[in-house]
Amino acid sequence: MKKVLTIAGSDSGGGAGIQADIKTMTVHQVYGASVITAVTAQNTLGVQDVKTLSARAVSSQLESVLNDIEFSALKTGMLANSEIIEEVALKIKKYSLSNLVVDPVMVATSGDLLLKKAAVKTYKEKLFPLAEIITPNLHEAKVLAGLEAEKSIDLEQLAAELMKFGSNYVLIKGGHSSQNNQSRKAVDLLYDGSYFRKFEAEYIETNNTHGTGCTLSAAIASNLAKGMEMGKAVAEAKDYLTEAIRNHFIVGQGNSPVNHVWNLK
């Protein structure tokens, strides 16, 4: 069984972050290990509190797992601040890790901030050049490109801007924005520096999408670990996620998470 590492925040509600990642990895039949960056007090209604761990605590967790276990892929989720991003980048270089999926988590669906503003620059300078793929949503992509949220921009142009930061692939997720999309499709755009490829799925009319980004990036990392090429890894991850959204069940009083284990039925 291939081993996959997630470096992310804990979601006490179980729908996003580390918890979403481990569930996703398990149903993809890879072994999931975790390095925790922050402990969020969170439920389906929002984030009530965040305790970010020190970069040192993140560093020692990384040393423990990387000294011992050989990972075929890894993903990052909530990294919270510049110090943690720098520490993660150092360890990825030190252990020559490949198949890095970077989900540059900035804000929770609930609107709560999960990244310090100054850390955006650190992401671009330190972590993106080491990434196989970065998976920003439309809002994150605009922030990374230094654009105003309201400004409309051609997606291909935006993906090309983000490729300049040095990853091998960029995937811009259009999920949330598709709510305004007449076509009722959830469309994501993959770019490898030469070709654009669109991934279209049915747009499912629901607010129960807590953890979609975490789940997608964990599925992509699992598929890369199993040796899939990027196009297939993204296509299969998106198919898995679409069914996980469709098969959601009610967990709390707010935005419920996706059903990570729909395919075990």
Ligand SMILES: Nc1ncnc2c1ncn2[C@@H]1O[C@H](COP(=O)(O)OP(=O)(O)OP(=O)(O)O)[C@@H](O)[C@H]1O
């Ligand atoms: N209602 C929906 N129906 C179908 N697919 C969706 C829906 N919402 C999101 N998606 C898909 O989920 C994936 C994650 O996209 P999204 O834009 O939600 O990312 P995100 O904002 O990083 O996620 P999150 O913040 O929830 O972790 C994409 O593949 C997107 O197309």
Ligand SMILES: Cc1ncc(COP(=O)(O)O)c(N)n1
């Ligand atoms: C620990 C953690 N990591 C990531 C997210 C983003 O997920 P979402 O936007 O679906 O709330 C989150 N809410 N919590």
